[in-house]
Amino acid sequence: MSTTTADQPAVTGPAPDRARRVSTWLQFLSMGIVWGASFLFMKVALDGVSFGQVAWSRTMLGAIALGAIVLITRPRVPRLDGTPGPVLPRERAVWLHFLVVSLTTCVIPYLCFAWAEQYVSSSLASIYNATTPIMTALMATLVFRVERLGLSRWTGVGIGVVGVLVVIGPWQYTALTGSLAGQLACLVATLCYGFTFGYQRRFLSGRPIAPATFAFLSIGVSAVVMLVLTPVIALDPVELDWAVTGSLLALGVLGTGLAYIWNINVLRAWGPTGTSTVTYVTPVVGVALGVLLLGERFSWHEPVGAVLVLVGILFAQGRLRIPRRRHASGVGATGR
Numbered sequence: 001m002s003t004t005t006a007d008q009p010a011v012t013g014p015a016p017d018r019a020r021r022v023s024t025w026l027q028f029l030s031m032g033i034v035w036g037a038s039f040l041f042m043k044v045a046l047d048g049v050s051f052g053q054v055a056w057s058r059t060m061l062g063a064i065a066l067g068a069i070v071l072i073t074r075p076r077v078p079r080l081d082g083t084p085g086p087v088l089p090r091e092r093a094v095w096l097h098f099l100v101v102s103l104t105t106c107v108i109p110y111l112c113f114a115w116a117e118q119y120v121s122s123s124l125a126s127i128y129n130a131t132t133p134i135m136t137a138l139m140a141t142l143v144f145r146v147e148r149l150g151l152s153r154w155t156g157v158g159i160g161v162v163g164v165l166v167v168i169g170p171w172q173y174t175a176l177t178g179s180l181a182g183q184l185a186c187l188v189a190t191l192c193y194g195f196t197f198g199y200q201r202r203f204l205s206g207r208p209i210a211p212a213t214f215a216f217l218s219i220g221v222s223a224v225v226m227l228v229l230t231p232v233i234a235l236d237p238v239e240l241d242w243a244v245t246g247s248l249l250a251l252g253v254l255g256t257g258l259a260y261i262w263n264i265n266v267l268r269a270w271g272p273t274g275t276s277t278v279t280y281v282t283p284v285v286g287v288a289l290g291v292l293l294l295g296e297r298f299s300w301h302e303p304v305g306a307v308l309v310l311v312g313i314l315f316a317q318g319r320l321r322i323p324r325r326r327h328a329s330g331v332g333a334t335g336r
Contacts, residue, residue: 024269027262032278036285038255039122039129040293041247042114048244051118052233054251055110056226061252062260063223066216069261075210085208088217097203098217099225105196106222106256109189111233116189119182121296126286127167127306128186130279130313134160135194137316144198152322156315163308169301211264219256279313 045054076084089095117125137157140147149157168183209217226234267275283306290296314320 020269024266028266028270028275028278029281031259031262031266032281033285034250034254034259035278036126036282037289038251039113039117039126039286040289041251041255042117042125043122043290043294045244045247045251046114046117048239048241049248050233050236051114052111052229053236053238054114054248055107056230056234057248058251058256059106059110059219059223059226061249062256063216063220065253065257066212066219066260069257070212070216073212075212077208077210079208087210087213089207089209089213094204094207094209095221097199098221100199101196101204101218102222102225104192104199105218107225107229109192112185112189112192116182116185119178120186121290122294123287123290123296123298124167124183124302125186126283126290127302127309128164128183128190129286130283130306130309131160131164131187132190132193133276133279133313133316134164134309135190136197137194139191139194139198140201143195144202146198146201149316152320153316153318155322156312156317156320158312159315160309160312163305163310163312165305166301166308167305169299169305211268212261215260215264219260276317280310 042054074087076087079085134157141149
C-alpha cells in the first residue's frame with residue numbers, strides 16, 4: 001500500500017535526540033516491511049477466504065485498532081483561541097470528504113489488489129504499488145492542480161509510464177487474460193491512491209484534524225462502507241487455518257492499523273517528501289518475500305520495468321533532475 005494520511009508539515013523545534021531519531025527510523029522501516037509484506041499476506045489469505053473477505057477483514061480490523069488508539073489518546077487540535085477542539089470533526093462537509101477518501105484510499109484499492117492477486121504474483125503486485133507516486137503526480141497536477149511539474153518531473157512521469165508498459169509486457173497478450181486484468185486492477189488501485197493524495201491536499205489537509213483522528217476517519221468510514229457491502233463481498237464460505245487467520249490479522253491490525261500510526265509519526269518528523277520514500281522499501285520487501293517464501297519467478301521484462309518505474313519516481317519527486325543548458329554568461333540552473 002501507499003502513504004495516504006493527511007499532508008501535514010514536519011514539526012519544527014529542536015533537533016530530536018538520538019533515541020528519537022532511532023525511533024523514527026525504526027517506525028519507517030517497520031512501516032515499509034509491513035506494507036511490503038501485505039502483498040504476501042493477501043496471497044496467503046486468499047487460500048482460505050475470497051478476495052472480498054480479504055478487503056473486508058483488513059478494513060474492519062484496521063478500524064478497530066485505530067478506533068481503540070483514538071479512544072485511548074483522544075487527540076485534539078487547538079482552536080484559534082487556544083482551547084482544545086473536538087476529538088472528531090463536527091462539520092457535515094468534512095464527513096462527506098472522508099466518505100470520498102474512504103472509497104479511494106481503502107474500499108476500491110483494497111478490493112482491486114485482493115482481486116488482482118488471484119491472477120498475479122504478490123511480487124508483481126508490490127511492484128505496481130510502487131507506481132503510486134507517478135499516479136499522485138498526475139492527479140495532483142492535472143486533476144486537482146495543487147502542484148506544478150517542471151520538465152524533470154514530467155520526464156519522470158513519462159519514464160514511469162514506459163516502465164509500467166514494460167512490466168505489463170503488452171506483446172504477450174492477444175486478449176484480456178486473467179494476468180493482464182489483474183495487472184490493470186493493480187493500476188486502478190494505485191490510481192485511487194494518487195486521487196486520494198490530491199483530494200486530501202485540496203479539501204482536507206488544511207483542516208484542524210489530529211493526525212491519528214485523520215487516519216481513524218479514513219479507515220473507519222471505509223469500514224462502514226464495507227459493512228454496507230457485506231452481503232455482496234463477505235458472505236462466501238471460508239476455510240480458516242493458522243496461516244490464513246494470521247495473514248488477515250497482520251493485514252488488519254498491522255498493515256491497516258498500526259502502520260498508519262507509524263506513518264503519522266514519521267510524517268511529523270520528516271515531512272511528506274521524506275515519508276513518501278517508503279515507496280522504495282515496499283516493493284523490495286514484497287519481491288523478496290514472494291521469491292523466498294512463495295517461490296515466485298520473474299520474466300525478464302518485469303525487473304527491467306520496475307527499474308524504469310523507480311527512475312521515473314526519482315525524477316517525478318525531484319530527486320533526479322535534468323540539468324538546464326548554461327546561458328552564454330555562464331550562469332546555469334537545474335530543472336525541476
